[in-house]
Amino acid sequence: MRAVIVRCAAVAVVLALLVSVGVRRLSDRDAGHLARGVAAALLTPMASQDFRQPGGIDRVGLLRHLQPFLADGVVKRVKVLAVRGDRATVVFSDEPRTEGLVEHPSSGTASVPGDENHRYERSLAGATREVFFAFQDARGNATQLELYVPVDATVTGWVAVVVVAMLLVLPVALLGTRQARRDPGPTRRDLARRLHDDVLPELAGARMLVDNLRNAGEADLARAGVTRGELADRLHAILTGEIGQIRALLSELVPPxxxxxxxxxxxxxxxxxxxxxxxxxxxxxxxxxxxxxxxxxxxxxxxxxxxxxxxxxxxxxxxxxxxxxxxxxxxxxxxxxxxxxxxxxxxxxxxxxxxxxxxxxxxxxxxxxxxxxxxxxxxxxxxxxxxxxxxxxx
Amino acid sequence: MRLPVLLVDDHRVLVDSLALSLELQPDLCCAAVAYTARDGLAKAAAIPYAVAVVDLQLPDAGGLDVVARLRAMRPDAPIVVLTAHPKADLADRALAAGAAAFLGKDLPLTEILTVIRSADPARPQVVAGLRQPPVGLTHRELDVLRELGQGHDATRAAATLGISLHTARGHIKAVLAKLGVQTQLDAVVSAERLGLITVGSRY
The missing domain is CATH 3.30.565.10 (Histidine kinase-like ATPase, C-terminal domain)
Incomplete structure (x- = not known):
């Protein structure tokens, strides 16, 4: 039984992990989908800026474009990265303190790194994913738009919990059905006990009466105050009881x-x-x-x-x-x-x-x-x- | 003078048949029938009897205790143990407790009556054909094994036998080793096959 539970728990953990990965993939896809919608609206004004020149961007105009998305919480943060080799420097963001920080250029969807350069993203409420879009700015320089999109992490957690709970209940249910299947009829132990402790001694008692019927003289019977007929009746009653006992055992033995x-x-x-x-x-x-x-x-x-x-x-x-x-x-x-x-x-x-x-x-x-x-x-x-x-x- | 016999056995069909059988003998009679250990001891104290016939399996006490107490109460009255479990170790223990004879319930009536007539602790009689167990288990180990045979676990066995759980586990370990088996279930199965215990029963 313990082995069954351990096995089920192991399966539960593995399944929960798989489910979490699956849910994460799904949420990544959702995040990507969401971000693409935002990016489509942002890339046109972005591409008309010159991000390599300190005065080359219309900061107020860009923020105005971002504002509705940020206010709705569709995106939590927006960064523009100037890519040079494997260095991507933040050149614009709705959080000005991140400008100048260096990240690794990336693509697609990723988890937010826990490093020092992402310290301002740690305070964002809820779980987020980074989604990257590459584009060329007004000067044709390699640039990336980085959007921080919220994902529903709680779903992942709950799914995992439910899976684990279901799998922990499974062995109990399994055991229940197994016992129900095993339940009908007496156990071998019951049968042995009833045959040995009830049926056999009663038959021994019946045999004593047969011995008496055969061996007792008339004087013995008169002294004891019984007749052969009464002895036979007692014997009859015992055997009737035996038949009942054995029949009861049989009907229990042959269950449904x-x-x-x-x-x-x-x-x-x-x-x-x-x-x-x-x-x-x-x-x-x-x-x-x-x-x-x-x-x-x-x-x-x-x-x-x-x-x-x-x-x-x-x-x-x-x-x-x-x-x-x-x-x-x-x-x-x-x-x-x-x-x-x-x-x-x-x-x-x-x-x-x-x-x-x-x-x-x-x-x-x-x-x-x-x-x-x-x-x-x-x-x-x-x-x-x-x-x-x-x-x-x- | 007919020899009065006290019968202590909870198995009514058998004990009533035996009582009637005693009455039908010219030289024997039934002094009293008791279906419990308590009633048996009470009647033993109050009613004169020459021989006691005691079952090992009584609802309220172990038959071996009853044998010892009857022996202490009435050292002159021999005790015949009549059991559904004629096992060698139980015979040893019954004689050690003071029984004069140890018989199986499936013995023919004439033999049971013969033993009752001739019961004498100085010449103990034990039913023929008791197999000496091929495995040397101590009485305590057999006690624990019989508990397992009734489906009890170590905790319950310890409680029933009045020993510590640690001791009970020690006995179980010894039993497994002596029987050469790995599990308690195997121990019960092979002990039954060897005739050491009766599965499902107290003896």
């Missing part, structure tokens, strides 16, 4: 699958698995694909449907069994109908209907309703709300 899309195929598989080897009742299904079905409901429908079909096959003596899944309004309904003898669902765990109690629990757990109907056979209907009104309830 099977999704509603594959519901028809899953039910077909289920029925194929349940069909007994010998003479079998006719089993038909009508199951649509339900892409909108919440992932948690699909395995529940399969478990409940499977258990109901299993009951009908093994205990109802049915000739035909029909399983239907349908969506009506805001609920999904599973119906299993058989033409068998039926059974009394209110009886306490009648022999062979071990799964019924589990089904009730499972249905209740998911906010569903289980209904039994008897009319020439048995019809069991299970209805689950698709948008549970009490979804905040755990």
């Amino acid at each position: 699958e099977p999704a509603g899309d594959h519901l028809p195929a899953h039910f077909a598989d289920l029925v194929a698995r349940l069909r007994p080897d010998g003479p079998s009742p006719a089993i038909t299904t009508a199951v649509p694909a339900l892409p909108e079905l919440p992932a948690a409901l699909a395995p529940v429908l399969l478990s409940v449907g499977g258990e109901l079909v299993r009951n009908a096959i093994h205990h109802a003596g049915a000739g035909t069994i029909r399983l239907v899944v349908e969506v009506c309004a805001s609920s999904v309904r599973l119906t299993v109908t058989d033409d068998g003898t039926g059974f009394d669902p209110s009886a306490v765990a009648p022999a062979g209907h071990v799964g019924l109690r589990l089904i009730r629990g499972l249905v209740r757990e998911h906010g569903g309703v289980l209904r039994f109907g008897h009319d020439q056979g048995t019809t069991v209907t299970v209805t689950f709300p698709l948008r549970p009104r009490y979804s905040y309830k755990m």
